[in-house]
Amino acid sequence: MSKEQAWDADRALSRIRELEHLPGALLPILHALQDEFGYLDKAAVPLIAEVLNLSHAEVHGVISFYHDFRRSPPGKHLLKMCRAEACQSMGCESMIRHVEDRLGVHLGETTEDGAFTVDAVYCLGNCALSPAVMLDGKLYGRVSREVADFLIDSAQRHA
């Protein structure tokens, strides 16, 4: 479940300053900001660029390259569903369609009520217990439609 703070430029800047000394600091900074705020606000780009002496385009280019970095706030719960080969061999595609239908979204989208963001991932390293999903950072294996429903129900109860 997300516990992120609303965007705050001062807080962001202090996180950036804490990490700027690291060699290759940009990824650790982006992770820290996303952990803090749940996404990377566009106002973060000039702040980071200034501190690391990079162009806005360079920072933007890195953010847009990596699938993890989001440019808008995610839903309250983040459900990552694996659709790589091992999970396909155990029927992940039909389980994913079931979840999409139930929540009324496609992969990569957030439900209208902001409760769930559903993303595709390619491998969670749980390939002997396929299909696998990760809900709010917790890994689940052998996720049938019923297990998926159970996970969604539980998340909704704790909304």
Next chain:
Amino acid sequence: MSVKIYVPCDAAAVSVGADAVARAIAEQIASRRLGISVVRNGSRGMFWLEPLVEVETPQGRVAYGPVSVDAVSGLFDARFLEGKAHALRLGPTEEIPFLKRQERLTFARCGVTDPLSLSDYVSHGGYRGLEKALKLTQQTIVEEVTTSGLRGRGGAGFPTGIKWRTVLNAPADQKYIVCNGDEGDSGTYADRMIMEGDPFVLIEGMTIAGIAVGATSGYIYIRSEYPHAFRTLERAITIANDKGYLGANVAGSGKRFDLVVRLGAGAYICGEETSLLESLEGKRGQIRFKPPLPAISGLFGKPTVVNNVISLATVPIILDKGGEYYKNFGMGKSRGTLTIQLAGNIKRGGLVEKAFGLTLREAIYDFGGGTASGRPLRAVQVGGPLGAYFPESLLDTPLDYEAFAERKGMLGHGGIVVFDDTVDLARQARFAMEFCAVESCGKCTPCRVGSTRGVEVIDRIIANQDRMQNLELLDDLCEVLTDGSLCALGGLIPFPVQSAIRHFPEDFHKPAPPPPTNGSSKAQESQSWR
């Protein structure tokens, strides 16, 4: 001897309830007022038995599994603490045939010890390799690794010793050891298991590498899909620093080695070593032209050893027991052990560490027990999303780099994904191209554009539009990708596509399916994904 109960903390075990089982066991211990400790060990790699609970008895460790929360109280009632009978009793852990028939060298401790107990690590043979290495010259360490015949376990199979020698001989004020923990291939989880189940062996291997080539700094790059592994390694590094196994004076030798863990950000391409280096430098994970090799100009432009997790985690046993010992396992030019990962539609999925040379059939049937669905096996994909699909008739191929290459396949990281007869290989070929399109770094045109064109061409083949011409076109496109791509992603994506066509031609000649009714084609889904 105080009784101990082992419940794995491995992410896969946790994914089917190991944390809840550990809590239930702790509650029973408290309510029954027993003086027993629960150890969270790594996984033994028998995932169909997870959560696998072990009890330490005077006769050795006895296994019970798969244990559910509901079964816990009954286990106590049945006196499982004394190893007594219960429906879930599997007998002495080491006697379980799946485990007994293995040759665990790299994984010797995984599942046996508490991953974050340095004293467990040392009492089970840990840091003996480093101790030996510290008495040797740098050249002799590299020589030992070369003698062992160890080849990069990440998939490419490049001789580790030769890579190290190049870095050792490259003059520089700073060198780096980089561990590639970006295990993105579907069907693989050996790196994750080691990082979560025996992190000190990786730390020791990297320390030895640093001393061997004269590098004082190391980075472990872990994919963001592995948060458990990331947390375990961060804690293990802190412990190793506190106990003097890392830092300015490694094990009292006066030599420095510092280690840092970095998190990826969801990009398959960062498993390619030059992309990984770009990412560590804080840039887009786009691949670099080679040469220069990373061994000459790698991280921050300095000579860098980039090795896979399993390669580095195998170094301590090579130094401890000698290169000759390790070399005596295996076949042909594939020396030592392979960490086979049984995955997908398989009855007994798990990790099998075994000398190279076992056949695919032995791995899938003798160890894996065939398909999970009970339906006939139709295809296996070995070596991740860039590996070939093999039919039943190729199952007698030995697991050996060269034997796979001869059959236009790739052994890769040793992941085996099994499919039953419900698989449609035209769909799998399409997925390969789609995956390449999603994960292409965009640097070279064949991969960036060719993958999207590949999806379109396969769509037309499936829809029976000018099928023969499009099959020919696909063949041409694959040739362009093979010959024109800068790295293995574009260069190898024709493997799954062309092997599917070669071995399963009937799937490309079916009547066209009816058009989708809800209008949400897979292509739109994948494009809307970001």
